[in-house]
Amino acid sequence: MTIRTGLLGGSFNPAHGGHRRVSLFAMEALGLDEIWWLVSPGNPLKPKQGMAPLTARMQSAIEQARRVPIKVTAIEREMQTRYTVDTLKKITVRYPKRDFTWLMGSDNLAQFHRWRRWRDIARTMPIAVIARPGYEADAVASPAMAWLRRYRMSAAQFRQGTIRSAPALVTLRFDPDSRSATAIRQADPNWASRLSTYSLRDQVTHRIVSTDEAI
DSSP states (O other): OEEEEEEEEEETTTTTTHHHHHHHHHHHHHTTEEEEEEESOOOOTOOOOOOOOOOHHHHHHHTTTTTTEEEEEEEHHHHHHOOOOHHHHHHHHHHEEEEEEEEHHHHHTTTTTGTTTTHHHHHHHHEEEEETTTTTHHHTTSSHHHHHHHGGGGOOOOOOOHSSSOOOEEEEOOOOOOOOOOHHHHHOHHHHGGGSSOEOOOOOTTOOOOOOOOO
């Protein structure tokens, strides 16, 4: 039986309740069975300064994902992928019995045209965009939205499986959540020092994640 799986990528520096809340909202709205949080070893569009060790970021995510159908993984490091387009291609090949959906906020849609081979990302799996306050105007006016607009469908159509192929775009309205990783870091610069920086078990691959080697 096909498992409908949402993929939410990010630095999770740190993970917080907003990540959990928006994931559970997307899961219900789209009829997903579970969600994987892809904790990135390094985001090409974000500075390395201020980035906590991968294991600390994973530990923060694991704590936020307790008791709900969310799995935390550093699969990008294992697959040696740096860009989302390569990650998604490899994941779909490795897990052919899963139906994947890429989840992202409207802030990411606003700059999606800057991502490497972003049209190939859209052709790999459906995309669900979750509204974030302050980014809606930029997202609607973005070059990526101009191209994706023709593939829009409602959440009800997606949930019912009326259309399962990609490209496909679902936009979801979500009550604003004021929590942010940036605010958490500013309020508590030493948050990572209280979490594990040694080794953790990846919840998808079940392999040990222990060091922050560059990829």
